[in-house]
Amino acid sequence: MGLIDIEPLPxxxxxxxxxxKPIILYGMGDxxxxxxDVMSDKGxxxxxxxxxxxxxxxxxxxxxxxxxxxxxKEEYGEVIILVCFGTSRREVMDNILKIAAEQELYVxxxxxxxxxxxxxxxxxxxxxxxxxxYDMLADEQSRQIYSSWLNxxxxxxxxxxxxxxDDGVYSLLSxxxxxxxxxxxxxxxxxxxxFLAKANNKAERVYAFEPxxxxxxxxxxxxSALGDKLIAVNAGAWDKDExxxxxxxxxxxxxxxxxxxxxxxxxxxIKLTDMRSLDSxxxxxxxxxxxxxxxxxxxxxxxxxxxxxxxxxxRLIVSLYHRVEDMFMLPLKIKALCPEYKMxxxxxxxxxxxxxxxxxxxx
Numbered sequence: 001m002g003l004i005d006i007e008p009l010p011x012x013x014x015x016x017x018x019x020x021k022p023i024i025l026y027g028m029g030d031x032x033x034x035x036x037d038v039m040s041d042k043g044x045x046x047x048x049x050x051x052x053x054x055x056x057x058x059x060x061x062x063x064x065x066x067x068x069x070x071x072x073k074e075e076y077g078e079v080i081i082l083v084c085f086g087t088s089r090r091e092v093m094d095n096i097l098k099i100a101a102e103q104e105l106y107v108x109x110x111x112x113x114x115x116x117x118x119x120x121x122x123x124x125x126x127x128x129x130x131x132x133x134y135d136m137l138a139d140e141q142s143r144q145i146y147s148s149w150l151n152x153x154x155x156x157x158x159x160x161x162x163x164x165x166d167d168g169v170y171s172l173l174s175x176x177x178x179x180x181x182x183x184x185x186x187x188x189x190x191x192x193x194x195f196l197a198k199a200n201n202k203a204e205r206v207y208a209f210e211p212x213x214x215x216x217x218x219x220x221x222x223x224s225a226l227g228d229k230l231i232a233v234n235a236g237a238w239d240k241d242e243x244x245x246x247x248x249x250x251x252x253x254x255x256x257x258x259x260x261x262x263x264x265x266x267x268x269x270i271k272l273t274d275m276r277s278l279d280s281x282x283x284x285x286x287x288x289x290x291x292x293x294x295x296x297x298x299x300x301x302x303x304x305x306x307x308x309x310x311x312x313x314x315r316l317i318v319s320l321y322h323r324v325e326d327m328f329m330l331p332l333k334i335k336a337l338c339p340e341y342k343m344x345x346x347x348x349x350x351x352x353x354x355x356x357x358x359x360x361x362x363x
Contacts, residue, residue, distance in 0.1 A: 002131065002134070002135075003127075003130060003131045003134040003135075003146070003147060003150070004147040004150060004151060006120060006123050006124065006127065006150065006154060009120065009151060009154045009155055010154075010155055011119060011120040011154055011155070012106055012108060012109075012119075012154070012155055012156030012157075013038070013042055013044070013119055014120075015106075015156075016039070016042075016044045016080070017042060017043070017044055019044075019080055021076075021078055021079050021080045021104065022047035022048065022076045022079045022080070023039075023044065023045070023046050023047055023079070023080045023082065024046065024047060024048045024049065024050055024072055024076075024079045024080065024081050024082070025046050025048070025049045025050070025061070025064075025082055025084050026049075026050050026051070026081050026082060026083045026084055026085070026096075026099075027049075027051065027083065027084035027085035028049055028051055028055075028059060028061040028066055028084075029084070029085055031084040031085045031086065031110065032049070032061065032084035032085070034084075034110040034111075035082055035084045035108045035110055036062065038108070038110060038117060046064070046082075047076070047079070048064050048067060048072060048075075048076070049061045049062070049064040049065075049066050049067070050066065050067050050068065050069055050071075050072050050081070051066050051067075051068075052092070052095065053068050053069075056068050069099060073102075078103065078104075079103055079104070080103070080104045080105075080106070081099060081100075081103050081104070081105045081106070082105075082106055082107070082108055082156075083096055083105065083106070083107040083108075083351065083352070084108070086350065086351065086352055086354050087350070087351055088348065088349055088350045088351075088355070090349070092351075093349060093351050096351055097162075100159070106155075106156030106157060107152075107156055107157075107158045107351055107352045108156050108352075109152065109153040109156065109352060109353070111322070111323055111324050112295070112296065112321060112322045112323075112354065113295055113296030113322045113323055114296055114322070114323045114324065115324075116323075116324040116325070117324065118153045118154075118324045118327075119154065120154050122324065123150065123153070123154055126325075126328055129328040129329075129332060130150060130327070130328050132328070132332065133146065133327070133328050133331045133332060134146050134147070136331060136335055136343050137343055137344065137345060138342040138343055138344055139344060141164070141344075141345075141346075142343070142344045142345040142346070144164055145161070145164045145345045145346070145347060145356075146345055148160045148161040148164055149161055149327070149345075149347075149353055149356065150327075152352075152353055153327075153353070158351060158352060158353065161347075161353060162349075162351075164347070165347050165348060165349045165350065166346065166347075166348065167346075167348060168346050168347065168348035168355070168357060169317050169344065169346040169357045169358075169359040170194045170195075170197075170198060170317075171346070172344055172346065172359050172361075173195075173198055173289070173315065173317070173359070174198075175195070175198045175199040175288075175289070176199075177199070177200075177202045177203075177204075178204050178288075179195075179199055179203050179204060179288045179289055180203070180204050180205045180206075180207070180285065180286060180287045180288050180289070181195050181199075181203055181205075181206045181207070181287075181288070181289045181290075181291070182206075182207040182209070182278055182282070182287050182289070182290045182291070182305075182314075183195070183206065183207065183208045183209065183291050184209045184237035184278065184290065184291060184292045184293070184294055184301050184305075185209065185210065185236075185237060185291070185292065185293040185294040185295060185297075185301075185319075186208035186209060186210045186215075186216070186219055187210060187212075187215050187219070187293075188215050188218040188219050188222065189208070189218065189219035189220075189222040189223050191291055191293070192206055192208060192219065192222075192223055193222070193223075195289065195291075196223075201225075203226070203229060204229070205229050205230075205231065205285070206223070206226060206229060206230050206231065207231045207233060207278075207281065207282065207287075208223075208230065208231070208232050208233060209233045209235055209236065209237045209276065209278075209281075210232070210233070210234065210235075211234070211235055211236035211246050211273045211274070211275075212246075213234055216232055216234050219232065220232050231281075233276060233281055234274065235273070235274035235275055235276040236273060236274070236275045236276070236294065236297060237275075237276065237277070237278060237292065237294050237297065237300075237301035237304060238275035238276060238277055238297065238300050238301060238304055239277055239300045239301070239303035239304040240275070240277055240280075240304065241274075241275065241276050241277060241280050242275050243272050243273060243274055243275065244272070244273060244275050245270050245271070245272055245273070246270070246271055246272070246273035247265040247269050247270055276304075277303075277304030277305070278290070278301070278304050278305045278308060279304055279305060279306065279307045279308055280304070282308060286308075286311075286312050287308050287312055287314050288312065288314050288315065289314055289315045289316075289317070290305055290308075290309075290314050290315070290316050290317070291316075291317040291318075292305075292316070292317070292318045292319060293317075293318075293319040294319075295322060296322040296323050298318060298319060298320075298322065298326065298330055299326075299329065299330065299333065302318075302330070302333060302334065302337075306337060309337055309338055310337065310338065313338065313340065313341075313362040315359070315360065315361045316334065316341070316358070316359070316360040316361075317357055317358070317359055317360075318330055318334070318357065318358045318360070319355070319356070319357055319358075320345075320356045320357065320358050321353060321354050321355065321356040330358065331343060331358055334358075334360055338360075338362070340362045341360040341361065341362055342360065342361055342362070342363060343358055343359070343360050344358070344359040344360075345357070345358055345359075346359060
């Protein structure tokens with residue numbers, strides 16, 4: 001069948017330009033700032049800001065008093081609601097879907113890291129690359145996810161993607177007892193835990209790269225049972241060994257300068273941080289599984305894994321959602337490096353389409 005035809009799809013930003021209903025931002029953090037920046041560029045004005053009931057405590061955002069959904073309904077009646085935050089919590093997702101049953105609701109796609117905007121014009125410019133990735137995917141579920149993801153990124157309507165979300169790529173991963181797992185962007189050890197669960201808590205060695213010192217300390221404490229099998233690397237994954245200014249916030253808002261939109265970082269959060277390539281850290285040791293979730297640095301981190309990918313053909317788990325181009329650029333890069341890889345796309349429950357991951361294996 002091929003990738004969906006994007007031409008009939010309504011563009012979210014064009015819909016908002018001609019909207020007669022009041023436009024309400026749902027959220028008041030970094031995501032709301034990014035959405036507001038795009039709206040400002042396109043001459044679209046919001047009418048208000050709302051938050052979940054637990055977060056409404058006299059806050060204001062860009063001159064708007066933050067209100068409860070019940071207040072928004074009482075004041076405006078029918079509105080357009082833009083979800084401007086990310087969540088994997090089931091109760092929060094259910095509340096969003098409950099609101100969507102009552103109001104016109106969208107989840108704008110803005111980049112987690114970096115600039116640009118994945119809109120209909122951008123999709124047209126890169127449709128050949130998007131189609132090439134679609135054709136490379138190894139199963140029908142992956143192709144359905146990819147088409148639905150593309151639909152969502154243009155329209156802002158995430159309803160078609162949600163039924164395709166499942167347990168994620170770790171359901172595809174089979175592991176033995178002699179695995180060397182390299183977790184690039186290990187955070188607090190959550191994905192090390194997923195890997196160990198698949199491996200029945202047995203692994204030859206685990207390398208955990210994490211530039212945020214506080215997150216790495218939590219990881220080491222969480223997985224102390226690994227002993228000397230755990231190699232904790234307080235560095236970001238990169239294509240060479242150097243130091244870079246890093247915004248250390250212990251989560252999705254961590255990243256590297258320059259600042260690219262959203263709420264600006266505090267000066268106290270910016271630290272000169274070590275960057276290491278996996279090829280440099282591992283030397284001649286074999287690696288069997290590599291996970292890359294490096295907050296927008298996946299492209300450079302992949303370059304730093306090149307020698308081990310070519311030599312060892314490890315299984316790869318790669319995040320595709322941080323930058324506007326990751327959806328097609330990263331799969332094409334991996335395929336060019338190692339054409340033998342079979343590729344699968346999976347996503348666990350999340351709003352918006354974060355945690356979208358590519359699984360690659362040679363069989």
